[in-house]
Amino acid sequence: MPELPEVETVARSLRPRLLGRTVERVETSGLALRQPIDRAGLEAACVGARVLGVTRIGKYLLIELSRGDVLLAHLGMSGHFAFAQGGAPREPHTHAVFALDDGGELRYVDARRFGVLSVHRTLEVRRSAELRLLGPDPLSEDFTFTYLLECLSASSGVSIKNFLLDQRRLAGLGNIYVSEALHAAGISPRRLARNVDPRRAERLHRTIREVLSASVERRGTTFRDYVDAEGAWGENQHHLAVYGREGEPCRVCGAPIRRIVQGARSTFFCPRCQR
């Protein structure tokens, strides 16, 4: 389940083999992802265009193309990019293929089809339906302690878990890193966001960045499907404090980690460390 560190790792693994390449051909499976793929739009933007950059905003990948277009990708639950030689057998669930001028192919594979592939004009992509409502990226300078504090105090009855999952407030956190950041900050996931006091909020602001940065260093968390564009697993799953550890002892105090469901998503926490 790709969140910010996984998407950042994918961006880093795409750059060496994609920058400067020209797209010669585009193929699609004809099956819809979360939205239908606009094949004609994809071809118009990509074919004959050179890749100028690969960046990330929240959980979105932006592949910047010459001629002023951007290919926007969200990996959903199970999406990944893979490089292959042209003509090599395709993995099941390959939904888009970008043939490159070096004989290779960049492929988008997504079993569950929760991902998104769309194209936009570079100057307008920030105003696209996908990006326009996103809050600041937690690893950017825009995510300040003041911003977090203002959002917390402006919230009404939402739990801190659901507060942090809302991409309109903060873009890039998902189920894994919300649980991890709250544990590191000693905050119960059930606490109302507005009741997080400034001292704990400061700690949370720090732990969000630390948890994400550490996972980026470890090339992300591979729980089920996630691999980078070279097919490599991440290493952060070996360092999780609470996520996926129901019943196991807390690494800090030894109390059994608990799992609860909030908004139909699992939340893992230590009932002793987190108040």
Place this chain on the structure above:
DNA sequence: GCATTACCCTGAAAGC
């Protein structure tokens, strides 16, 4: 404004 539920989807795991 918020919580809950359903939906999209497939593969893995569990249950029978």
Place this chain on the structure above:
DNA sequence: TGCTTTCAGGGTAATG
């Protein structure tokens, strides 16, 4: 062994 059911979750939408 083999079939069926359950579960996982990012984002969105409908409902209460």
